[in-house]
Amino acid sequence: MDDFYRDYILDHYRNPRNFGHLEHPDAVAEDTNPLCGDHIKIELRVDDQGKIADIRFSGKGCAISQASTSMLTETAKGMTLEAAARLTKDAVLENVGIGISPTRMKCAMLGLRVLKSAAIGTIAAWPDEE
Amino acid sequence: MDDFYRDYILDHYRNPRNFGHLEHPDAVAEDTNPLCGDHIKIELRVDDQGKIADIRFSGKGCAISQASTSMLTETAKGMTLEAAARLTKDAVLENVGIGISPTRMKCAMLGLRVLKSAAIGTIAAWPDEE
Amino acid sequence: MSVSAALDASKTASIIADFPILARKTSRGKRLVYLDSAATSQKPNPVIDTLVQYYREYNANVHRGVYEIASRATDAFELSRAKVADFIGARSDELIWTRNTTEAINLVSASWGAANIRSGDAILLSELEHHSNLVPWQLLAERTGAHLRFIPVDERGLLVLDDLDRLLDGVKLVAITHVSNTLGTIVPLDRIIARAHAAGAVVLVDGAQGAPHLAVDVKALDADFYAMSGHKMLAPTGIGALYGKRELLDAMPPFLAGGDMIRRVEYRHTTFNDVPWKFEAGTGNIADAIGYGVACDYLANLDMTWVREHERRLSDYAFQRLAELEPRGLAIYGPRNASLVSGAISFNFADIHAHDLASILDTEGVCVRAGHHCTMPLMDKMGWAATARASFYVYNDERDVDALIDALEKAAVIFKL
Amino acid sequence: MSVSAALDASKTASIIADFPILARKTSRGKRLVYLDSAATSQKPNPVIDTLVQYYREYNANVHRGVYEIASRATDAFELSRAKVADFIGARSDELIWTRNTTEAINLVSASWGAANIRSGDAILLSELEHHSNLVPWQLLAERTGAHLRFIPVDERGLLVLDDLDRLLDGVKLVAITHVSNTLGTIVPLDRIIARAHAAGAVVLVDGAQGAPHLAVDVKALDADFYAMSGHKMLAPTGIGALYGKRELLDAMPPFLAGGDMIRRVEYRHTTFNDVPWKFEAGTGNIADAIGYGVACDYLANLDMTWVREHERRLSDYAFQRLAELEPRGLAIYGPRNASLVSGAISFNFADIHAHDLASILDTEGVCVRAGHHCTMPLMDKMGWAATARASFYVYNDERDVDALIDALEKAAVIFKL
Numbered sequence A, B: 001m002d003d004f005y006r007d008y009i010l011d012h013y014r015n016p017r018n019f020g021h022l023e024h025p026d027a028v029a030e031d032t033n034p035l036c037g038d039h040i041k042i043e044l045r046v047d048d049q050g051k052i053a054d055i056r057f058s059g060k061g062c063a064i065s066q067a068s069t070s071m072l073t074e075t076a077k078g079m080t081l082e083a084a085a086r087l088t089k090d091a092v093l094e095n096v097g098i099g100i101s102p103t104r105m106k107c108a109m110l111g112l113r114v115l116k117s118a119a120i121g122t123i124a125a126w127p128d129e130e
Numbered sequence C, D: 001m002s003v004s005a006a007l008d009a010s011k012t013a014s015i016i017a018d019f020p021i022l023a024r025k026t027s028r029g030k031r032l033v034y035l036d037s038a039a040t041s042q043k044p045n046p047v048i049d050t051l052v053q054y055y056r057e058y059n060a061n062v063h064r065g066v067y068e069i070a071s072r073a074t075d076a077f078e079l080s081r082a083k084v085a086d087f088i089g090a091r092s093d094e095l096i097w098t099r100n101t102t103e104a105i106n107l108v109s110a111s112w113g114a115a116n117i118r119s120g121d122a123i124l125l126s127e128l129e130h131h132s133n134l135v136p137w138q139l140l141a142e143r144t145g146a147h148l149r150f151i152p153v154d155e156r157g158l159l160v161l162d163d164l165d166r167l168l169d170g171v172k173l174v175a176i177t178h179v180s181n182t183l184g185t186i187v188p189l190d191r192i193i194a195r196a197h198a199a200g201a202v203v204l205v206d207g208a209q210g211a212p213h214l215a216v217d218v219k220a221l222d223a224d225f226y227a228m229s230g231h232k233m234l235a236p237t238g239i240g241a242l243y244g245k246r247e248l249l250d251a252m253p254p255f256l257a258g259g260d261m262i263r264r265v266e267y268r269h270t271t272f273n274d275v276p277w278k279f280e281a282g283t284g285n286i287a288d289a290i291g292y293g294v295a296c297d298y299l300a301n302l303d304m305t306w307v308r309e310h311e312r313r314l315s316d317y318a319f320q321r322l323a324e325l326e327p328r329g330l331a332i333y334g335p336r337n338a339s340l341v342s343g344a345i346s347f348n349f350a351d352i353h354a355h356d357l358a359s360i361l362d363t364e365g366v367c368v369r370a371g372h373h374c375t376m377p378l379m380d381k382m383g384w385a386a387t388a389r390a391s392f393y394v395y396n397d398e399r400d401v402d403a404l405i406d407a408l409e410k411a412a413v414i415f416k417l
């Protein structure tokens, strides 16, 4: 895990992209990681073609959950809701680019779970348990 | 324990003394051994001097509880209630005349507990735990 | 001796070698003849070793630790849940750790019962039930104003199902044992569950004596709840499990409250965790839960069809040998047919009280249970003050039955029968 | 080095030798530096050996067996109850086996609470409470219409008792921790219990972090209930205990129902057993209960005054060493005074999230907990998203504190602080 904290991860942690809120979001979801209490909220603006036109996230959490969510918002922008709903664990793992220990997997997947919940309009399963 | 089942024990078991009921008893008590479900009831007739003029016991149980209660009724007859209430574990152990294993101690003490309860008019402690 | 019997003897011998306690002698120098597995089973080396390994190598609290041994403990704890669930054909998200069968039944009566049972509702039990599957329902009935009904038992110890549909009328819950711990009677669950569901009732099965001895598939049975105790099926003491259909569990309020079963807590309000953790408050019995999975592995490896057949054969032999003593006053209770019973036989011997009998057998190293077997109402109904019970498991063999008979002969001498 | 410190080092070394897990290396070849005893403690050889001996020599169900191993198991089980009771100054007929602290508290809330708490009554807790001593009371309050009040905590993590008498007005029950698991704060129970009793309230103490670390005498404290977990005090997982004053226990309705807690059962009516068995339904956690007694022997032999002093000294050293990192952003929470805390220290390091910190420490073999420590409301009130917590026990020494500091230095490098 100590190799996990690379420069770009720390950068996303300390300077999260798309952090904050949208004025009138079309879709919102939030969730807490029951294991640590980390909380993430994601707000989406969806355009006429069903694409994610804008995205913001907020909440507190560890470098893993914050950086992976920050990167995920960049991945998601421009995607259709359907495509976002189909995102898997791998999308996050590719983003972070380095192994995550099983104990921290939920941290990495929290943002994705919230994004998918926002996309489908109900609570999504944990991406690492699908 | 196999030496326990001597002739006189088996005789008291199969031919219990003072077994049955009294017409208008002056004192009655009964109890169940929670460990095995054995149940014993004792009825007393008390004379003017506070002595146990007559005694009967009833119930079902193992050779140990039946024989020790049967012998105890013989011991108790003629005693004052105060004396009966003061009877200890040793009175029973002397009667049966042979070691009782700890697991069966409650069987041996059930009759005494009931007698003491009848004598004091409320539930007595287990004689082996006093 | 046929080849298959010989093969079987070698299989049994290798099983016996796995149970260190069976190699011990009593204080009188007798071989330990353990015939009380219905009370609790003995434990094989792999289960004992699992506990030692856990405490020596990776003892840590589960679910919230990020360090290595906490992660290993969490994985083993949850993997074990999956193993125990799989052993009865369930998914791991439908399996709740409890202390034992009793707590599992209390969980359902406190949670499902409080949410679903109303004044005037009926709860159907059988007359065979263990106190643990009776008293919780008495208390629930008292609290809610519901009433209890009982499927009657006949003098052979078999349930009388002729009136089942009438008994089921207006019933919200059927709580019934899989196997009678006193008489060994195997209950025809298929039929009862089908009729109960047709009548709109939910069915809880007390599997304390089912899971250890019979191949159980909760989905095929279509049981709504299935309760069991690890300690009766080679696992350590202190761990049991409740299976419940996911949709029922999801809808149920929590049972005990505290750490682990929560999602978010504020001073004045709490939201709860997902099933199964919603029902597991506080630090679980981690080591023993892990041991339970190993016990299920051990049984699955023996094959539950073999276990059942082994016990059927042993019961058959026991019925035969006990019958030899009938002329001298031995009375055998229950169905007396090895196909209808699962490895527990109740009996009495002439006028020897069951406790005296058990004490005498003990002097020969033979361990049997004597008393009411936590089924006082059944005993009262049958008119028995107490019975002696011999129960068998995977590590018993014909020698044990022979030892029982020899010890009974000795009791006959002592009591001058 | 003074003579007494040298003596102490040799005592600690001999303690460490009793804990086999502490001789292990992590997968990265690091020494295991276990600083998470507030979550669960490690187990010494005598406790592990007790389990093995039980399963290899005398495993049997207790209370009803007349044969030799059942008698040995029953004696050991009840002797252990006496030992655990004695460890906290109680009598054995006032000590109920539970799974853990959480179940002990739930027992009181379900039994005493249901019988005594009415709509409009107040229950007084503190803002320090663990979820296990909060959520059960929330649910009881919801069910009964009672309301909760809280003794406030100040920014140092100390309880503010100025308003205690006003807070106690109309209070039926005070449920309060002995020691905060998050901040280590030792609660001034003497004063609170005296005032609570003067106000007519019954007092339950959550002793999960008290019994392992402080000499406890429930009679001197005059606590009405005291709840504790074996696994936090060298005993196996899955066993805990509730002490209750005998007259309170006698008057309380049963908790879980089933075998063992009954006296006489009929199909439609049951009378219950004496205390403590009235509250113990079903087969208990026999092996682990016996192990709990051995754990108490071990601690009593070390002497709880020594344990407290050892931890005080270690905390003192830890506060000193942690302070060295303050200039680089380390924040220490809680009273920061070894006389006021019992072996648990919460902290954060600059902008490193506690989970990341724990992960990095783990790579150095240092085990600390990160998160809300099952005290979410306290965290919210203090404004901390999460903290890292190092907690000490009898087998820790200065080397462990040094290892913690070295690992924190490494985290500073990784996070470029």
Ligand SMILES: Cc1ncc(COP(=O)(O)O)c(C=O)c1O
Binding pocket: C259, C281, C282, C283, C284, D038, D039, D100, D101, D102, D103, D130, D132, D133, D177, D179, D180, D181, D206, D208, D209, D229, D374
């Ligand atoms: C103060 C306090 N109370 C209660 C508990 C709950 O203990 P357990 O999980 O053993 O029931 C804990 C342990 O986490 C604790 O620290």
Ligand SMILES: Cc1ncc(COP(=O)(O)O)c(C=O)c1O
Binding pocket: C038, C039, C100, C101, C102, C103, C130, C132, C133, C177, C179, C180, C181, C206, C208, C209, C229, C374, D258, D259, D281, D282, D283, D284
């Ligand atoms: C049929 C049956 N139900 C329930 C129980 C209770 O099991 P436990 O004591 O493990 O909770 C038993 C065991 O004694 C049993 O045989």
